[in-house]
Amino acid sequence: MRATIIHGERDVRVEDVPDPVLATGPEASGRDAIVRVVAACVCGSDLWPYRGVRPTEEPRRIGHEFVGVVEEVGAAVRTMQPGDFVIAPFVISCGECINCVNGITTSCLHGGGWGSEGEEGFADAGQGERVRVPLADGTLVVVPGTPAAELIPSLLALSDVMPTGHHAAVSGGVREGSTVAVVGDGAVGLSAVLAAKRLGASRIVAMSRHEDRQRLARELGATDVVPERGDEGVERLHAMFDGIGPDVVLECVGTEESMDQALRSARPGGQVGFVGVPAGGPELPIRQLFSTNVGVRGGVAPVRTYIDELLAEVLDGSLDPGRVFDMEVPLDDVAEAYRAMDERRAIKVIVRP
Amino acid sequence: MRATIIHGERDVRVEDVPDPVLATGPEASGRDAIVRVVAACVCGSDLWPYRGVRPTEEPRRIGHEFVGVVEEVGAAVRTMQPGDFVIAPFVISCGECINCVNGITTSCLHGGGWGSEGEEGFADAGQGERVRVPLADGTLVVVPGTPAAELIPSLLALSDVMPTGHHAAVSGGVREGSTVAVVGDGAVGLSAVLAAKRLGASRIVAMSRHEDRQRLARELGATDVVPERGDEGVERLHAMFDGIGPDVVLECVGTEESMDQALRSARPGGQVGFVGVPAGGPELPIRQLFSTNVGVRGGVAPVRTYIDELLAEVLDGSLDPGRVFDMEVPLDDVAEAYRAMDERRAIKVIVRP
Missing domain, CATH: 3.40.50.720 (NAD(P)-binding Rossmann-like Domain)
Known part of the structure; x- marks a missing residue:
């Protein structure tokens, strides 16, 4: 599949990477899911490595905001099934540890970040075609039904901003x-x-x-x-x-x-x-x-905790957070999304795989 | 009258100072009161200058916690009269400016500290026989009736700790x-x-x-x-x-x-x-x-805002904050109060003029 990789200062590229697969074998927890990304975006914090303020030691996947459709789920996943539309918060969380129970999902004792190895294996980053999501029940929020196309920006905005x-x-x-x-x-x-x-x-x-x-x-x-x-x-x-x-x-x-x-x-x-x-x-x-x-x-926002409350208002039309998006590019043009945000030509850019 | 003066590191003395008097003349606001101190105490923060951590540039009055009896009031004072027992918070406040209305009496736009000159003239410090209190209505809290002697420590504790x-x-x-x-x-x-x-x-x-x-x-x-x-x-x-x-x-x-x-x-x-x-x-x-x-x-506690609520419980016997006092000295022995707290022989010392 295609996914975004940051190589260094002002150098992001879309490249071929391995397709994500559910973990298998005796140690697999069965708690993961594969999600086809419908829309992702570029975060203001992605600009820190892009601008070289935080150096990129070696090429790595990037992107931590996305919405998409579940394609496969592990055997232990309970709250979603293939075909479900989901919102991914910018941090992976189990939903069960004491910090998750306290609502501070960003301090999950078992969670981690997109584009990196964690307790339950590798999680792809968001600016790509597909993502393996560890701890899917704890992390993802299922949107009921099939959301209308015009709702996508507001649903995507619930992943972070x-x-x-x-x-x-x-x-x-x-x-x-x-x-x-x-x-x-x-x-x-x-x-x-x-x-x-x-x-x-x-x-x-x-x-x-x-x-x-x-x-x-x-x-x-x-x-x-x-x-x-x-x-x-x-x-x-x-x-x-x-x-x-x-x-x-x-x-x-x-x-x-x-x-x-x-x-x-x-x-x-x-x-x-x-x-x-x-x-x-x-x-x-x-x-x-x-x-x-x-x-x-x-501090770092425990997005997962807030989504349910905000999602209800997005779905009933009373909240329209997607208005912060003012540009859209296909995945292959992700570099232009970074440039536009870096130069403040755009507030926030949707990236469509 | 007699009052405590700090001269420098580990040097506090009780000396003769002018008796406080109500402000007079065409510029006097009439909002001051003279209070006879019944009990004062030494604060942990008084130990900073005592220990020389904060140098004492020149001899000055010290003490910012006291309770006492009103002896005289200025013409504009409305909420108290001679004979009333009052608690003095550790900061002077007008009770009327926007910060006082917001409950942050420690940021009063017209207030000040004990033992110093302010907008409405000099305020004596608390470790002495008498105090001129500027902005008496805003600053002092009247205790209804004549409090029993055994209540004095708890009333004094309401001035700060x-x-x-x-x-x-x-x-x-x-x-x-x-x-x-x-x-x-x-x-x-x-x-x-x-x-x-x-x-x-x-x-x-x-x-x-x-x-x-x-x-x-x-x-x-x-x-x-x-x-x-x-x-x-x-x-x-x-x-x-x-x-x-x-x-x-x-x-x-x-x-x-x-x-x-x-x-x-x-x-x-x-x-x-x-x-x-x-x-x-x-x-x-x-x-x-x-x-x-x-x-x-x-931060610095807006004591004045909290006293009413806490006072009610002290008066009905359900709150006994005076238990933090474990030593008592006459005013002339105030130096011993400082020594005892400095050496942690005492938690907090009452000073009786």
Whole structure:
């Protein structure tokens, strides 16, 4: 089959790789499934190795967001059968260990990542034609029936960006009436705007200096747009909210500057919900947190835990997280998807095998 | 009058200072009160300057926890009158600004600290015979009636340690059924045990290696005691809670070691509630927080916000936070109070003018 391999900085290629097969033999648990990928996408975090910020030691599979149709299941798989449409969260999880039971599926004691070897063998990455999914019952979410084609982008968004934006909002403690600022206007930041709106925020400020993203942010629920950053951004936010800042700031970037801005923007006693993958730091200034009582909570989003709740709303048409996709390419053109996101020509790109 | 002055490392003295008087003149707001101190105490944070960790640039008044009787009030004071018994939180607050309305009285836009000049003039420190209290309505809490002598320690504990332990527990998200570990066996750590118990924690581990404090911790609600620290302490806690650690860790020390231990002890998705005054750091490791989804929240406790709720239980006899006091000295012997706490001969010392 064909699958995407990253070779190094700005070098992703689609190549022939072995077809995935169910594990066999006496040690096979029978808990795996083979999924034909219907749609995958490129994540902002895929750009770190693409840009060389995180070096690629040797060529490896890439892609951790996909939806598809189950083709085969192992003997022990209970919750799905061939033909089922499934959403794959960006982390593999067993669904049974204490961390999964606690809802922190990203800390699953038996799980792992796409495109790598794990406790139950190799899992293909998402940007390819097919994927062997270990721990299929714990990992995959079955979508009832056969979803309409126009629902695919929103279902795909449930594999990462929408639940990640939701995790930022939940971690930030957004509730009915909260005032919220969102740092970051990528797909996750825009999803966080949507998530904050969904949780009842009364005012949502999108921090963005790109006109198309500002417009989309407003369509997704932002009540205000602030293009300023750094000190000026902090001052603008303070001025907008009683001179002290909003209740909650959602940090959806992961740089030192964005976290600093988030921490200084939240009001005393407020909270920063963060999901930006920390790109080399920074460490958090404890004395500042101590004196302001601003809390910090977040991290790698336990997407699997959130999908059921969000899926119901996608299926009844009340939630449309697929709007963050603004470009689509066939699998063979995956390099163009990376380029478009790297150059910020696209917010998020669907890749169709 | 007599009041405590810190001159430098291990040098506190009781000296004659001017009697406090209500502000007069055309610029006086009339919002101050004069309080005769009935009982004060020494805080763990007073030991930082006492030990020279924070240098004392010039002699200054010290003490920020006291209860007493109102002797005089300014013309604009509405909620108290001479003869009223009052509790003074460790920070002065107006009760009317946006941060006070939000309950973060420690970030009051007009408040300040004891023993220093503020927007509304000088406020005496607590370890003395009398105190001029600016912004009396916002700052002081009136205790109804005339409290019995045996209630004084528990009322005094409401000026700082009990609400601070409560703030740790609230910031850590302790609720019915939570599993909790408390790092620190000083008066605040012990108060945090009591606070966690009060909020319904199902299991509370006191981290302590001192037999008398272990015993008191158990009496206040600890179900387990762990004397180990560092890596061994973390391992013990993990082993006690499904191999992953408790839901919540309350950090009540403020050193790099204690915060590190707290962060590594909490389960994935857990929370660290912290109130230990950060002694020079550390900064928080963002990648560790990101990968574990452990949240961090806390800081300088907005005591004023919590007193009403806790006072009701002290008055009806269901809450006895005064048990953390294990020594009492007259004001003239305040130096002995500092020595006893510095040498950990005493947990917390009442000072009686």
